[in-house]
Amino acid sequence: MQFGVHLHELWKLRRAVFLVAVLATLLALDSVAKISILPPGIHSRSLAIAGAQVHVLVDSPKSRSVDFNSQTTSTDIAALTQRAVLVGNVMASIPVREYISRHSGIPANLIQAVAPITANVPRVITEPGSEKRTSDLWASTDQYRLDIEANPTVPILDIYSQAPTTDAAVRLANGAVAGLQQYLRAVASSEHLSPGQQVNVLQLGSAVGGVVTGHMNYELFLLTFLVVLLIGCCTVVFVSRARRGWNSARGAEPLGAPFTSEPMAIDGNIANGNR
Amino acid sequence: MSAAPYKAPPRPPSLDRDPLLPIIEWDADAFVAVESYPGDDLRVPAVQTSPPVDEPHAENRRLDDWPHTTRILPWMVAGFMVVLWLIPFNTISMTFSTPVDLKFDRIILPFVFLLWLLAVTVGGRAAPRVRVTPIHVGVYVFTALAFVSVVVNGPYLDHALLFSGTVKKLSLLTSYVLLFVIVASSLRRTELKAFMTFTLWLAVICGAGTLYEYHFHVNLFYNWTGKILPKSLFEVQQLNPADSLDAIGRYEVRGPAQLGLEDVAMLGMAFPIALVRVLHEPRWRMRIVYILAACVMLAATAATFRKTAFLIPAATLVTIAIFRRKEILKLAPIALVALVAVHALAPGALGGVSVQFSSSRLASANTVDHRTAAYDAIRPDVFGHLILGEGYGAYDETQQYLLDDEVLHRLIEMGALGLIAYVGMIVTVIVALRKVIRSRAPDRAPMALMCACAAAGFLVVSFLFDAMSFPHVPYIFLVFAGFGAILLTPPDEPTSSLMASARTVPRGGRGLPRRRRTHSGV
Numbered sequence: 140m141q142f143g144v145h146l147h148e149l150w151k152l153r154r155a156v157f158l159v160a161v162l163a164t165l166l167a168l169d170s171v172a173k174i175s176i177l178p179p180g181i182h183s184r185s186l187a188i189a190g191a192q193v194h195v196l197v198d199s200p201k202s203r204s205v206d207f208n209s210q211t212t213s214t215d216i217a218a219l220t221q222r223a224v225l226v227g228n229v230m231a232s233i234p235v236r237e238y239i240s241r242h243s244g245i246p247a248n249l250i251q252a253v254a255p256i257t258a259n260v261p262r263v264i265t266e267p268g269s270e271k272r273t274s275d276l277w278a279s280t281d282q283y284r285l286d287i288e289a290n291p292t293v294p295i296l297d298i299y300s301q302a303p304t305t306d307a308a309v310r311l312a313n314g315a316v317a318g319l320q321q322y323l324r325a326v327a328s329s330e331h332l333s334p335g336q337q338v339n340v341l342q343l344g345s346a347v348g349g350v351v352t353g354h355m356n357y358e359l360f361l362l363t364f365l366v367v368l369l370i371g372c373c374t375v376v377f378v379s380r381a382r383r384g385w386n387s388a389r390g391a392e393p394l395g396a397p398f399t400s401e402p403m404a405i406d407g408n409i410a411n412g413n414r
Numbered sequence: 415m416s417a418a419p420y421k422a423p424p425r426p427p428s429l430d431r432d433p434l435l436p437i438i439e440w441d442a443d444a445f446v447a448v449e450s451y452p453g454d455d456l457r458v459p460a461v462q463t464s465p466p467v468d469e470p471h472a473e474n475r476r477l478d479d480w481p482h483t484t485r486i487l488p489w490m491v492a493g494f495m496v497v498l499w500l501i502p503f504n505t506i507s508m509t510f511s512t513p514v515d516l517k518f519d520r521i522i523l524p525f526v527f528l529l530w531l532l533a534v535t536v537g538g539r540a541a542p543r544v545r546v547t548p549i550h551v552g553v554y555v556f557t558a559l560a561f562v563s564v565v566v567n568g569p570y571l572d573h574a575l576l577f578s579g580t581v582k583k584l585s586l587l588t589s590y591v592l593l594f595v596i597v598a599s600s601l602r603r604t605e606l607k608a609f610m611t612f613t614l615w616l617a618v619i620c621g622a623g624t625l626y627e628y629h630f631h632v633n634l635f636y637n638w639t640g641k642i643l644p645k646s647l648f649e650v651q652q653l654n655p656a657d658s659l660d661a662i663g664r665y666e667v668r669g670p671a672q673l674g675l676e677d678v679a680m681l682g683m684a685f686p687i688a689l690v691r692v693l694h695e696p697r698w699r700m701r702i703v704y705i706l707a708a709c710v711m712l713a714a715t716a717a718t719f720r721k722t723a724f725l726i727p728a729a730t731l732v733t734i735a736i737f738r739r740k741e742i743l744k745l746a747p748i749a750l751v752a753l754v755a756v757h758a759l760a761p762g763a764l765g766g767v768s769v770q771f772s773s774s775r776l777a778s779a780n781t782v783d784h785r786t787a788a789y790d791a792i793r794p795d796v797f798g799h800l801i802l803g804e805g806y807g808a809y810d811e812t813q814q815y816l817l818d819d820e821v822l823h824r825l826i827e828m829g830a831l832g833l834i835a836y837v838g839m840i841v842t843v844i845v846a847l848r849k850v851i852r853s854r855a856p857d858r859a860p861m862a863l864m865c866a867c868a869a870a871g872f873l874v875v876s877f878l879f880d881a882m883s884f885p886h887v888p889y890i891f892l893v894f895a896g897f898g899a900i901l902l903t904p905p906d907e908p909t910s911s912l913m914a915s916a917r918t919v920p921r922g923g924r925g926l927p928r929r930r931r932t933h934s935g936v
Binding site: 142171356362363367 | 534569571572578581
């Protein structure tokens with residue numbers, strides 16, 4: 140019932156409430172989109188961020204993962220796991236980024252790569268993207284990022300790429316593996332190593348990607364609208380009551396009477412002491 | 415109750431002229447004491463108030479008070495309090511996926527809220543009365559600032575992919591505030607004594623369970639909750655013994671909470687109920703019962719091996735000392751008995767806590783170091799958004815620096831204004847109740863003192879850990895704040911709708927309803 144009373148009070152002030160609603164809509168729109176007057180248009184403020192991932196098995200020339208007769212021990216797996224960390228660090232190096240650039244078509248100076256960290260660090264540090272604050276994305280909208288994570292127990296590298304579009308993110312992830320393979324072949328060739336002596340970097344399927352964010356955030360729009368509307372309505376009611384109180388006090392004040400801080404009389408009740 | 419038919423007292427002449435006038439001019443501070451019970455301390459005469467209480471009607475209402483009532487809302491509140499005190503609800507989740515992160519409290523509270531909303535809509539004498547007291551204003555201002563901080567930082571939070579996290583935190587804050595509004599509007603002043611007693615015994619059960627965990631390393635709250643709730647619907651997190659030692663080797667005794675600190679904060683806020691009752695109870699037998707209750711709670715807090723176990727009771731004693739300087743001396747001999755009792759209940763716990771206060775331990779403890787270092791660590795975040803912060807719930811401790819300090823959280827997330835609002839919300843409870851406490855009205859002053867002590871305890875724990883992130887603590891604080899708000903209202907106030915109408919009516923009389931209303935309410 141009290142709610143109805145307040146609604147009725149707002150209804151009496153409907154013009155001001157309408158203006159508050161318009162203001163709330165504009166502010167809510169402004170929170171999620173850029174509004175331009177000349178030329179007129181609304182463009183989403185959300186950054187287009189796409190991501191892709193691909194996984195790589197680091198193996199010996201004669202696969203120890205597949206061949207049961209190769210007498211593979213846990214020590215061999217641990218050694219391969221360590222080698223995977225090494226290969227991951229190589230992938231993040233500047234020379235390999237040149238190779239990645241050639242395969243992905245993305246300029247090398249735009250590619251940022253983060254090497255794997257695995258030894259004795261909390262799990263949260265090894266999660267993708269946690270080496271920097273997520274708010275740093277704000278400052279790196281045009282960047283192409285590669286997060287290379289080494290699995291601590293098996294010789295597998297998880298490669299996460301980030302780019303403005305899905306296509307670019309997928310190209311970057313695939314290009315990272317292809318670039319690494321080409322770089323390792325080039326090094327082996329310069330060292331005159333036979334294929335049987337080279338580390339085998341096997342891509343486990345093609346990269347898969349999608350848009351991380353990019354659409355308008357309707358939750359933010361709604362929250363902004365409701366909060367502004369609520370605060371606006373409270374302000375309107377407050378101003379209206381203050382104005383009415385002022386007018387009523389001014390109307391009840393006798394002409395030429397000195398100012399007094401005593402409460403105004405209604406039907407003479409308070410003046411007569413009948414509280 | 416008298417068998418004679420009730421005859422309404424003559425209406426004051428002023429009411430015949432304008433029924434709304436006494437409500438418009440009603441002064442809450444005039445209400446000091448109107449009722450007394452056998453055994454109450456009557457040294458301070460009760461001040462006669464205006465408007466006078468309709469005695470037969472008040473008697474009828476008292477007979478309808480919780481727990482002797484069929485009104486559902488007080489029972490729902492009592493049920494929710496059982497959940498708050500005895501169930502580790504924040505570790506209970508649904509076995510199936512839901513659009514929002516549903517914990518056990520957020521499954522129950524919507525039902526309580528819907529019932530409350532229904533009762534408000536239907537109206538009548540039993541309907542909840544939505545009041546506005548200084549405590550309400552404190553809670554509302556803090557909540558409004560939390561929302562505003564998110565809206566102002568909305569685009570930044572959206573770009574940083576932090577917005578969904580803040581929305582979850584806002585929904586949790588809304589749950590806290592809803593409970594406060596429900597408690598403050600659904601319960602009657604005459605029911606508070608029973609609710610305080612109920613809270614005390616829930617806290618004693620909580621303390622006894624914590625002591626059991628201390629002795630046998632078995633958490634009954636987690637075990638029994640897992641057995642009681644249907645496994646097909648709810649999943650209760652089971653405690654891993656490997657996680658039971660903290661960074662400095664203390665065994666994690668946590669009771670129904672997620673952390674030992676949370677358990678200490680819960681018990682610390684209920685501790686004043688026992689202590690204040692020891693001061694005010696005239697019967698020795700009951701006084702001994704309350705001393706035992708206080709000992710159980712004190713022993714349980716010490717059993718957690720947290721330094722906070724000493725700090726919250728100290729805050730309680732300081733608050734009592736401020737308002738009851740002479741009476742607190744009565745507690746001195748009792749304190750000696752309590753020390754022995756606490757040592758018997760939790761052997762080794764007192765020594766375990768007190769040794770942590772030695773200067774060498776304090777200087778080298780990780781739990782102290784990382785908290786003090788946080789004050790420097792957060793400077794860039796604070797000065798980056800000084801006025802309104804980064805947005806309520808935007809600071810992610812798992813990605814950034816672990817603060818363990820609610821005050822610093824508020825400073826980062828809500829800026830200087832938010833911190834002022836947060837501290838103001840807590841301090842308002844104490845300041846608003848100080849008149850009632852000083853009035854020494856036997857039916858209200860002790861309970862007001864309990865609420866003020868609980869607020870002081872909550873203020874202390876806000877400096878010691880991120881209290882708002884562990885729901886037991888803010889829920890219980892806001893229940894006490896709700897009790898305090900009830901104590902600020904008269905015993906038989908006019909219904910909310912009539913008050914609302916009164917507020918909207920200008921003094922000149924313009925806008926009065928065409929049909930005259932009666933004083934008996936809606």
